[in-house]
Amino acid sequence: MSVMTRALPWLGGIAMILILPHVFSSGAAISIMSLIGFAIIFALSYNILLGQTGILSFGHAVYYGLGGFITAHALNIIAANKLPIPLPLVPLVGGIAGLLFAAPLGWVSTKRAGTAFSMISLGIGELVAACSLILRGFFGGEGGISTSRTSTLQLFGLTYGPQIQVYYLIGVWCLICSGLMYAFTRTPLGQICNAVRDNPERAEFVGYSTHMVRFLAFCIAGFFAGIAGGLAAIHYEIVTSGVVGAGPSGFVLLMTFIGGTGFFIGPILGAILLTAMQSLSDITGAWLLYLGMLFVLMVMYAPGGLAGLLLMHRQVATRQGLTRLVPAYGFAAVPGLSLFAGIIFFIETSHHVLVKSAEGMQMRLLGFSYEADSPTAWGLIAALIVVSYLAFRRTWPIVATAWTEATVGERSVPDDSKPKPPAKANVDGSASNSRSTITAAVR
Amino acid sequence: MTNAPALKLVDLHKSFGVTPIIRGVELAVRQGERHAIIGPNGAGKSTLFHLISGRFPLSSGHIWLKGEEITGLAPFEINRRGLSRSFQVTNIFPRLSVFENVRCGVLWSLGYRYSFWQGIERLRDARERAEEILEQINLTARRDIPAGLLSYAEQRSLEIGITIAGGADVIMLDEPTAGMSHSETDYAVDLIRKVSEGKTLIIVEHDMGVVFDLADRISVLVYGQVIATDTPERIRSNAAVQEAYLGTAEHADE
Numbered sequence: 141m142s143v144m145t146r147a148l149p150w151l152g153g154i155a156m157i158l159i160l161p162h163v164f165s166s167g168a169a170i171s172i173m174s175l176i177g178f179a180i181i182f183a184l185s186y187n188i189l190l191g192q193t194g195i196l197s198f199g200h201a202v203y204y205g206l207g208g209f210i211t212a213h214a215l216n217i218i219a220a221n222k223l224p225i226p227l228p229l230v231p232l233v234g235g236i237a238g239l240l241f242a243a244p245l246g247w248v249s250t251k252r253a254g255t256a257f258s259m260i261s262l263g264i265g266e267l268v269a270a271c272s273l274i275l276r277g278f279f280g281g282e283g284g285i286s287t288s289r290t291s292t293l294q295l296f297g298l299t300y301g302p303q304i305q306v307y308y309l310i311g312v313w314c315l316i317c318s319g320l321m322y323a324f325t326r327t328p329l330g331q332i333c334n335a336v337r338d339n340p341e342r343a344e345f346v347g348y349s350t351h352m353v354r355f356l357a358f359c360i361a362g363f364f365a366g367i368a369g370g371l372a373a374i375h376y377e378i379v380t381s382g383v384v385g386a387g388p389s390g391f392v393l394l395m396t397f398i399g400g401t402g403f404f405i406g407p408i409l410g411a412i413l414l415t416a417m418q419s420l421s422d423i424t425g426a427w428l429l430y431l432g433m434l435f436v437l438m439v440m441y442a443p444g445g446l447a448g449l450l451l452m453h454r455q456v457a458t459r460q461g462l463t464r465l466v467p468a469y470g471f472a473a474v475p476g477l478s479l480f481a482g483i484i485f486f487i488e489t490s491h492h493v494l495v496k497s498a499e500g501m502q503m504r505l506l507g508f509s510y511e512a513d514s515p516t517a518w519g520l521i522a523a524l525i526v527v528s529y530l531a532f533r534r535t536w537p538i539v540a541t542a543w544t545e546a547t548v549g550e551r552s553v554p555d556d557s558k559p560k561p562p563a564k565a566n567v568d569g570s571a572s573n574s575r576s577t578i579t580a581a582v583r
Numbered sequence: 584m585t586n587a588p589a590l591k592l593v594d595l596h597k598s599f600g601v602t603p604i605i606r607g608v609e610l611a612v613r614q615g616e617r618h619a620i621i622g623p624n625g626a627g628k629s630t631l632f633h634l635i636s637g638r639f640p641l642s643s644g645h646i647w648l649k650g651e652e653i654t655g656l657a658p659f660e661i662n663r664r665g666l667s668r669s670f671q672v673t674n675i676f677p678r679l680s681v682f683e684n685v686r687c688g689v690l691w692s693l694g695y696r697y698s699f700w701q702g703i704e705r706l707r708d709a710r711e712r713a714e715e716i717l718e719q720i721n722l723t724a725r726r727d728i729p730a731g732l733l734s735y736a737e738q739r740s741l742e743i744g745i746t747i748a749g750g751a752d753v754i755m756l757d758e759p760t761a762g763m764s765h766s767e768t769d770y771a772v773d774l775i776r777k778v779s780e781g782k783t784l785i786i787v788e789h790d791m792g793v794v795f796d797l798a799d800r801i802s803v804l805v806y807g808q809v810i811a812t813d814t815p816e817r818i819r820s821n822a823a824v825q826e827a828y829l830g831t832a833e834h835a836d837e
Contacts (some may be wrong), residue, residue, distance in 0.1 A: 218774045314586065328695040328703050330680075338676035344658040345668060347691030347749055356697055 149405075150319065157311040158250035161304060168419075170307050176415045177310035178371040181317045183362035183395040183407035190393070191401030192325060193357040194337025195250070195259045200365055200392055205384030206241045206268070207234030207366025208373040209279060212287040219291035226293045227300050231313055231370035238366015239359055251351055253340060265389050287373065300374075300548030303465035310371050310487025314363070317364055322404055324360065333357050394431065398438050400445020409446040426491045433483075461546035468535075468542035475531035481506065482525035489521060587650030589614040589753050589783035590635065590666075595644035597627075597634055604630045606807035607644075612753075616651070617784040619794045622804035623827070628787045631804065632757050635785075637661045638666045645674075648753065650731055663691065667751035671758045671787075675745065677731030681722050684730045684741055686713040688748025713748070720744040720780060736767045740774060747778045754778075755785045760793055772797060795819075803827065810829045 161170055182204055189195050211234040218225050245514070249260040265479065272279040289300050298305055319538060324330045332353055335343045340350045373379045376446070382388070400409020417434075418425040442449050492503045492512040501512045510517045590612040597605040603756060604627045612618045622628050637658040646654050653661050659697060676684050679827040686703075689712045695701065703709070717723045720740045730741055739759060746754060759775060760768045772793055777783070786793050794801060795815045802812040805827045811818060818824055 275832060314736060323702070324699055326703050327699045327701055328690050328706070328709075329697045329699040331703050332690065332697070334679055334683075335676045338678050339674060341638075341658075342670075342674045342676060342745070343687070345662055345674075346688045347659050347662040347743060349657065349659045352697060356699070360699070 150315075155245045156306075157190065157315065159309060167303060172415065172419055174307045174310050174375050175418070177307070177314040178368040178375065179411035179415045180314050181364055181366035181371070182392050183358050183399065183411040184318060184321045185361045185368065186392045186396045186402075187404075187407045188292070188321065188324070188333070188357055188361040190396055191403075191406070192290065192330065192337065192343065193333040193354055194356075195253055195354060196261075196393075197389070198258055198262040198386070199268070199389050199391070200261075200361070201246070201386075201388035201573050202265055202268045202384050203238040203242050203362035203365040204369040204372070204377070204392070205272075207238040207369030208379040209285060209369075210234060210237035210366075211370035212276075212285040212379045215287040215289065215292065216285075218293075219288065222293075224293050226295045227289055227298075227374065228295075228312075230292065230311055230374065234370020234373065235363045235367035238369065239363040241366075242359045242362020246362065250354035250358050253354065254396035257354075259380045265384075265386060269381070269385040272384050273338055277379050280379075281381070284378050287356070288380045289374045289377055292315060300467060306446055310375065313367065313371055317367055318408070321364060321382050325404060328551075329356060372422050391437045394435055398445055400447030400449075400536065402444055403451065405450075406445045406447035409450075410466055413446065421422070424488060424489050424491070427497060429487060435443040442454050444547060448554055456543075456546040464546045465539075468539045472532065472535040478524060479528035479532050482521060482528055484508045486525060585778075587614075587647070588612055589616075589649055589735055590785065592635070593645040593647075593668050595634060595646070596642045597630060597639065602662055604807055605642075606620035607635065608804070608807065608809055610802055610812065611808055612783060614783055616799040617783065617786070617797055618780060619801045620785065620787050621789075621791075621794055621801060624744075626804045627807045628804055629757055632668060632755055632787060636666065636755065642670050655721065662749065662751065665751045666753040666755065667746045667749055668755035669742045669746040669757055669759060671761060673735070673742055674731045675738055675741055678729055680718060681730050681733065681741060682713055682726040685716050685744050685748050686710070688745040689713055689716070692749040716744050716748050719747075720774060724782070735769075736763055739763065739771065743771075743778060745773060750781075753783045753785070757787050758788055758789060761785065768793065778803075797813040 162171055164170070164173070182200075186197070186200050188198065189197050210534060214230060214233040218230070245264050249257055249264060252260065273281070291304070294300075300309065301304055332343065332348050335346075336348070336350050336353045343350055343353065369379075369383065370502065374381070394412045395410040396407045398411070399408065400406025410508070414431070417427065417431055418432065424430075438445060444452070453465075456462070488505050489503070489512050492501070496503075497512075501514075502514050503510065588611040590610070592608050592610040594602065595605050595608040600735065608631060609723065614642045614702050620628050620631065630639065632639055633682070634642060637653070637656055637660070641654060644653060644654070648661070648664055648666055651664065652664075653664060656664075664679065676687060684710055693704065693706070693709055693712065714723070714726075716727055720743060722733075722737060722744065725737065730738065733741060743756065743759060747757070754777065763771060775797065784797075785795065786794075787794075788797075798815055800807050800812060801815055801818045802811075803821075803824050805816065810827060811821050811824050813821065
């Protein structure tokens with residue numbers, strides 16, 4: 141790869157950060173994009189553990205949250221003593237806090253891998269969450285710790301009062317941290333992390349202490365999680381005890397997994413999607429249900445995550461491949477979308493009946509007005525779901541066939557690392573005779 | 584130091600629960616020799632390998648590597664002192680490329696340890712050493728393929744490549760030709776002879792052809808004890824060995 145192609149995604153990222161606030165300039169949009177910025181750092185740091193080193197933590201928000209609390213305290217101390225520390229450097233305090241907490245806790249928990257590690261991380265997470273309610277001085281009890289980002293030393297006339305200035309601050313940190321974490325994947329330790337993920341026993345027999353490798357990965361992940369937490373504290377100007385709990389720990393796992401743990405870009409995609417989905421909470425009270433459904437679907441049908449799906453398509457993104465795939469997708473999209481609409485109607489109407497019945501049964505959804513408890517509405521919803529499901533099932537083989545034809549066309553450039561398409565194309569067969577067997581298998 | 588045996592085992596014992604598997608093994612492997620360990624199934628050959636390489640803790644006894652006691656050390660500590668091993672069941676990094684597999688094997692010995700401040704692609708010595716080994720094990724053409732997709736025989740070669748990558752001077756191979764065809768076995772024996780040049784080789788092997796072809800000396804392990812250590816010719820004519828092992832070997836060979 142030339143320097144240019146390697147630099148391209150980063151230049152694209154910089155351009156996005158610069159351009160997006162001009163495209164989506166509303167206050168709410170800039171706020172969401174700020175959230176996405178530190179969610180990306182948080183999810184990437186989590187993937188150092190999950191994707192790179194192969195350890196599943198249920199307590200990563202501990203380092204994110206503690207980074208946030210220490211940052212909030214640091215901001216208050218800086219303001220009270222008028223210390224000459226400008227705001228842009230303060231997230232580093234969160235990072236160092238994350239690192240300092242990750243070191244002792246990580247030393248204990250990384251002694252084991254696999255299920256034992258996950259259980260220990262869960263236990264530590266619960267322990268810190270319990271402490272956050274008991275140690276009121278540090279965690280601020282129910283009210284949390286409030287702070288102000290505008291009372292630090294101001295450089296270049298930047299007050300960091302307006303959200304857009306905070307957005308750019310987060311954007312710069314997001315770029316720096318992503319760059320560093322990417323660079324980390326291409327270091328000796330970064331590679332040995334992969335080796336430990338693949339085969340810890342073998343790693344021991346080429347001279348590496350798997351405990352030390354996992355420990356160092358844990359510390360680095362804690363450091364970046366702390367930076368993300370620090371940026372969150374600066375963004376919200378308040379940190380409450382909830383951030384160290386199981387909720388955020390689970391959410392970062394969802395972001396990373398849905399995005400795709402096997403690819404560097406995966407957690408970035410997951411952070412963008414899930415943070416954007418969080419804003420669905422303004423539209424529907426059942427948004428967590430949609431999130432849960434998405435997670436289950438991804439686990440079952442696309443374990444490579446969004447990044448896996450994208451990469452799978454990049455393999456066949458030739459004109460020949462696309463001429464086969466696009467019509468098939470278009471064909472499947474009609475019943476697919478109507479099935480999706482049917483599920484939305486079902487969930488929202490149920491939600492209305494179960495949760496919002498006090499407001500009356502009249503509801504509006506996707507341009508339709510109807511009574512949530514009318515048998516006709518329920519009958520139509522059921523019919524929509526059943527009919528679209530049956531139709532969708534019939535279109536699926538068409539997509540599968542298109543897939544195999546598109547991939548067979550690509551045989552001249554074999555790349556075995558690609559995720560398997562739905563039709564389970566063979567890996568080693570020769571081009572000429574594999575086509576007939578595949579299509580036969582699909583039918 | 585130079586006169587110390589490459590590997591010395593003194594009164595090694597290992598029990599799993601109340602079942603003794605290794606019952607007082609005594610063995611001295613000379614520096615630079617090719618030493619085969621043979622014995623009927625269940626004699627404890629693989630367990631002995633696991634004990635020497637630190638994978639299992641000892642019940643009692645002592646192990647010296649080149650004059651230095653390594654009893655009770657962790658696998659990575661033993662590896663860093665110059666003992667490297669392969670496994671009976673293929674043990675590679677399946678999602679890393681063939682080249683990366685070998686490079687993981689050379690990193691520690693070149694002093695890169697846990698470095699996270701150097702770009703791995705810029706480490707010329709690591710790349711050159713890994714390429715050299717790929718050339719030796721004849722997998723240069725497959726260097727960018729995920730190791731999990733190699734054929735079985737190729738994975739066995741890669742396993743040997745990872746084992747020798749760190750430059751250890753005591754190499755232990757656990758049934759390197761198990762499950763191979765005749766031609767693959769011949770190839771593997773040539774490879775083993777080539778890569779163990781100037782090193783101490785300890786090999787567990789069921790294929791008697793391979794053993795008598797390759798080994799300078801042979802130790803026979805029966806029910807957790809070494810009943811004889813000698814040259815191939817003398818082992819062949821040893822009455823106790825014939826009774827305990829070779830008499831059944833023709834049938835147990837496969």
